[in-house]
Amino acid sequence: MLKIVADQKIPFLKGALEGVAKVVYLGGKEISHKHIHDADALIVRTRTICNEKLLNDTSIRFIATATIGHDHINTRYCEAHNIRWANAPGCNASSVAQYIGSAMAYISGRHNKPLHELCIGIIGAGNTGSRVEKLANLLGMKILVNDPPREKREGPTGFTSLDKLLKDADIISLHIPFERTPENDTFHLAGEKFFSKIKKGAWFINTSRGEVTDSLALLRSIHSGQLEGTVLDVWENEPRINLELLELSDIATPHIAGYSADGKANGTALSVQAISKFFGLGLGDWYPENIPEPKNSKFNFSCRGKKRQDVFRELSLLSYNILQDSETLKKSPDTFEHQREEYPLRREAGAYRIKLYNCDDEKMKFIRELGFGIG
DSSP: OOEEEEETTSTTOTTTSTTTSEEEEEOTTTOOHHHHTTOSEEEEOTTSOBSHHHHTTSOOOEEEESSSOOTTBOHHHHHHTTOEEEOOTTTTHHHHHHHHHHHHHHHHHHHTSOGGGSEEEEEOOSHHHHHHHHHHHHTTOEEEEEOHHHHHHHOSTTOOOHHHHHHHOSEEEEOOOOOBSSSOBOTTSBSHHHHHTSOTTEEEEEOSOGGGBOHHHHHHHHHHTOEEEEEESOOTTTTSOOHHHHHHOSEEOSSOTTOOHHHHHHHHHHHHHHHHHHHTOSOTTOOOSOOOOOTTOEEEEEOTTOOHHHHHHHHHHHHOOHHHHHHHHHHOGGGHHHHHHTOOOOOOGGGOEEEEESOOHHHHHHHHHTTOEEO
């Protein structure tokens, strides 16, 4: 019978494959060579490093990671040893966009300016960056996009240089993978030169990978007053994060931007579907059925006297208040890993139904476009 070893913290996975395989669940960091020597497949997250040490002389034929990133998989080793792998591109794009939306609602209040008067610079326009771009467009923001690999493939239309983006953007948001290849080396892309070119008074947001930002260069930029504020969800050397940077960041969270229950369900579904396709298990349409509802999934909301900006800010913080996650990490940085592992239920806008009062057609349309259900 097919044997699969899986990270026990991957949500909604238990029960999905038991009818077609023997599934062994272990802690992500506990998975070792002795556990997988006779296994056919792995389902992991970033905490399991899939390299030669783990994989050599095993029967593993397929690795699925329920994450967007795949830098924890030595893909060259896998390809050289006929081990197929699959990640979950875009699985938590809408979750990260929700996180960015909540952060921007906070930033708008701090700026005392509506978001449509601010310019956002998006560095990296893949699944997640494109979702953030869509939200920014809905909010009427000026948008600058920098993505050299896409620009090379698609041409210059719609893209801008990094220098211009840094010079003009009020909010800069990173959505790039961590890569160290000759074609695309993103290690410390946001370094000394990057921060020296940034618009004075800008906000810096990183929800991609900690290693794409030079922590010391970022600290110097904060101390110099070049940056107005910082929102960090990812850190160098996680979970042993820089405590000074934690203290000075306006919003600081433990790598949970993509941790909505919806994003997790998407990642798990893509992993199950990928394994099913490879081994012919007949689960190509599988999706979790047991995603919990949020506590206050139905509530009343009045638009009386509120501009679009007010509606966005209130609904963003009602569905996900980023400040609560930040306060938890700042109070207890030594429990970084525990906060990730035991992250409380967070649902995206589509899980909520709102009964509206005093809302005209334009605001009702806007609320629907934000993803909320009405009725």
